[in-house]
Amino acid sequence: MMEFELKRLTEMVLDGNQVDKDEALWLYRRPLEELTCSADRIRRHYCGDYFDLCSLVNAKSGRCSENCKFCSQSASHHTHITEYPLLDEETILAKAAQFAGKGALRFSMVTAGRRLTDDEVDRICAAARRIKETVGIAICVSVGLLTEEQFRRLKEAGVTRAHNNLETSRRNFPNVCTTHTFDDKIRAIRAAKAAGLSICSGGIMGLGETPEDRIDMAFSLRELGVRSVCVNMLNAIAGTPLESNERLTEEDMCRIVAVYRFILPTAYIRLAGGRGLLSDKGRRCFTSGANAAISGDMLTTPGITIERDRALLEELGYETKLCDD
Helix, strand or coil, X not given: CHHHHHHHHHHHHHCCCCCCHHHHHHHHCCXXXXXXXXXXXXXXXXXXXXXXXXEEXXXXXXXXXXXXXXXXXXXXXXXXXXXXXXXXXXXXHHHHHHHHHHCCCEEEEEECCCECCHHHHHHXXXXXXXXXXXXXXXXXXXXXXXXXXXXXXXXXXXXCEEECCCECCCCCHHHHCCCXXXXXXHHHHHHHHHCCCEEEEEEEECCCCCHHHHHHHHHHHHHHCCCEEEEEECCCCCCCCCCCCCCCCHHHHHHHHHHHHHHCCCCEEEECCCHHHCCCCCCCHHHCCCCEEECECCCCCCCECHHHHHHHHHHHCXXXXXXXX
């Protein structure tokens, strides 16, 4: 009976229909091998064997006013990270050229803080124009809770995508952060969309959420029309309130990305922070429904080199290609 139901839901998604929450919860409890094989079939059907590879620079580090419990850059926590203001244009340009030369398809400028000032937005715009003129790479930003007008200026400068993680479900969000809200996140995402930018959003697994919270976040992403979906695994940083949280396993992450593939069949499901903690660096997830990744170092923690990622993707039969909304 279970095999029949899994086959029915798989065929239903392949036919262009959507699973509901009860069906997603049922899928979450299925044996892992059957679940991941079905998810990978859905991935191949909608996305082929294409893989989107992104890189980032921590363009402004630390001293963040927000109290997100997982984050090493919050001024509320004592993590002893390197802190610095917004990087200069030449440094950002050199980073973009470095990643493009190694085969990354996207380059994201990521800044700590609730939002950028207008002057900082202008400086990011100037860097984006230089990258657009001289480097063959798509430009993304992760710059907090900006207004539509600020996002529009970034779009005009050459930015094509804005990243803003929901982090977790609406129910669980107050357990993770109290200095801004889930609705603040949604407003910023909608402002970026209204400005003409595509959206990358997702969350962190291992914050103390339930499987239902994980599924609820996926449905929020589906409602927002997000097609680049970040799946991070908590890297519990000493000095943060979540430093003692139990680390998720490779099986946990495979199960999550597989169910996300059923809920978000056309998305590029992107392994991001915490991937370096997995012994296989994400290999099993890339055959369980995930088909994108952030390569290179993360914001304040080491990642996996682009060279190593490209070798793995070639071995798995993927072709790197820029995914567009």
